[in-house]
Amino acid sequence: MVARLAADPGRRAPTAETCPAGKGAFTPRGALLDDAKRRGATIAAGGDLRPDGVLRPSLVTGARPDMRVSAEEVFGPVVAVTRYDDLGEALALANDTRHGLQAGIFTSSLDTALRAPGGSTSEA
Structure with missing residues:
Protein backbone atom coordinates (compact mmCIF):
# COMPACT_ATOMS: atom_id res chain seq x y z
CA MET A 1 0.00 0.00 0.00
CA VAL A 2 2.80 2.47 0.84
CA ALA A 3 4.39 1.85 -2.55
CA ARG A 4 1.19 3.06 -4.23
CA LEU A 5 1.18 6.46 -2.46
CA ALA A 6 2.05 9.46 -4.60
CA ALA A 7 4.38 12.26 -3.51
CA ASP A 8 3.50 15.69 -4.91
CA PRO A 9 5.33 18.72 -3.50
CA GLY A 10 3.08 21.75 -3.80
CA ARG A 11 -0.02 19.61 -4.40
CA ARG A 12 -0.21 20.11 -8.16
CA ALA A 13 -2.58 17.13 -8.27
CA PRO A 14 -4.74 15.29 -5.73
CA THR A 15 -2.54 12.90 -3.72
CA ALA A 16 -2.63 10.75 -0.61
CA GLU A 17 0.25 12.73 0.92
CA THR A 18 2.78 15.41 0.05
CA CYS A 19 6.48 15.97 0.54
CA PRO A 20 7.40 19.41 1.98
CA ALA A 21 10.54 19.79 -0.13
CA GLY A 22 11.94 18.42 -3.36
CA LYS A 23 15.44 18.26 -4.81
CA GLY A 24 18.32 18.82 -2.40
CA ALA A 25 16.28 17.74 0.60
CA PHE A 26 16.97 14.03 0.06
CA THR A 27 20.47 14.17 1.53
CA PRO A 28 19.37 14.57 5.18
CA ARG A 29 16.42 12.21 4.68
CA GLY A 30 18.63 9.75 2.86
CA ALA A 31 21.13 9.86 5.72
CA LEU A 32 18.38 8.91 8.18
CA LEU A 33 17.24 6.02 6.00
CA ASP A 34 20.84 4.88 5.42
CA ASP A 35 21.48 4.97 9.19
CA ALA A 36 18.40 2.83 9.85
CA LYS A 37 19.35 0.30 7.18
CA ARG A 38 22.99 0.15 8.33
CA ARG A 39 21.81 -0.51 11.90
CA GLY A 40 19.49 -3.38 11.02
CA ALA A 41 16.14 -1.86 10.00
CA THR A 42 14.47 -2.73 6.72
CA ILE A 43 13.32 -0.21 4.12
CA ALA A 44 10.14 -2.14 3.32
CA ALA A 45 8.87 0.37 0.74
CA GLY A 46 10.22 3.48 -0.93
CA GLY A 47 13.52 4.87 0.23
CA ASP A 48 14.45 6.11 -3.22
CA LEU A 49 13.93 9.20 -5.32
CA ARG A 50 11.55 9.76 -8.18
CA PRO A 51 13.13 11.13 -11.38
CA ASP A 52 12.23 14.67 -10.26
CA GLY A 53 14.22 14.25 -7.03
CA VAL A 54 11.30 13.80 -4.62
CA LEU A 55 11.57 11.05 -2.01
CA ARG A 56 9.03 8.29 -2.53
CA PRO A 57 6.80 7.45 0.48
CA SER A 58 8.91 5.15 2.63
CA LEU A 59 8.22 2.52 5.29
CA VAL A 60 10.98 1.54 7.73
CA THR A 61 10.36 -1.63 9.72
CA GLY A 62 12.44 -2.84 12.62
CA ALA A 63 13.23 0.71 13.71
CA ARG A 64 14.70 1.14 17.19
CA PRO A 65 14.67 4.23 19.43
CA ASP A 66 18.43 4.70 19.00
CA MET A 67 18.13 5.08 15.23
CA ARG A 68 18.08 8.58 13.76
CA VAL A 69 14.88 7.82 11.83
CA SER A 70 13.15 7.31 15.21
CA ALA A 71 14.84 10.11 17.14
CA GLU A 72 14.95 12.96 14.61
CA GLU A 73 12.25 14.66 12.54
CA VAL A 74 12.44 13.35 8.98
CA PHE A 75 10.34 16.12 7.36
CA GLY A 76 9.31 13.76 4.61
CA PRO A 77 7.01 10.89 3.72
CA VAL A 78 8.68 8.34 6.01
CA VAL A 79 7.06 6.11 8.64
CA ALA A 80 9.27 4.21 11.08
CA VAL A 81 7.62 1.21 12.76
CA THR A 82 8.86 -0.04 16.12
CA ARG A 83 7.54 -3.21 17.74
CA TYR A 84 6.70 -3.31 21.45
CA ASP A 85 5.52 -5.96 23.90
Missing part, protein backbone atom coordinates in the same frame (compact mmCIF):
# COMPACT_ATOMS: atom_id res chain seq x y z
CA ASP A 86 2.90 -4.05 25.88
CA LEU A 87 1.25 -0.64 26.16
CA GLY A 88 3.64 0.49 28.90
CA GLU A 89 6.63 -0.12 26.67
CA ALA A 90 4.90 1.61 23.74
CA LEU A 91 4.21 4.72 25.83
CA ALA A 92 7.76 4.73 27.20
CA LEU A 93 9.13 4.54 23.65
CA ALA A 94 6.85 7.35 22.46
CA ASN A 95 7.81 9.58 25.37
CA ASP A 96 11.57 8.91 25.22
CA THR A 97 12.54 11.55 22.68
CA ARG A 98 14.03 15.04 22.82
CA HIS A 99 11.54 16.22 20.23
CA GLY A 100 7.74 16.26 20.13
CA LEU A 101 7.56 13.79 17.30
CA GLN A 102 4.37 12.19 16.04
CA ALA A 103 3.46 8.75 17.33
CA GLY A 104 0.52 6.47 16.81
CA ILE A 105 -0.78 3.28 18.37
CA PHE A 106 -2.77 0.96 16.14
CA THR A 107 -4.97 -1.43 18.10
CA SER A 108 -8.20 -3.35 17.78
CA SER A 109 -8.88 -2.77 21.50
CA LEU A 110 -11.02 0.26 22.34
CA ASP A 111 -9.91 -0.05 25.97
CA THR A 112 -6.25 0.21 24.97
CA ALA A 113 -6.97 3.16 22.69
CA LEU A 114 -8.78 5.04 25.47
CA ARG A 115 -6.02 4.36 28.04
CA ALA A 116 -3.13 5.40 25.79
CA PRO A 117 -3.57 9.23 25.76
CA GLY A 118 -3.52 9.41 29.56
CA GLY A 119 -0.51 7.15 29.83
CA SER A 120 -2.35 4.58 31.98
CA THR A 121 -1.01 1.08 31.50
CA SER A 122 -2.98 -0.61 34.30
CA GLU A 123 -5.15 -3.47 33.22
CA ALA A 124 -8.85 -3.04 34.04
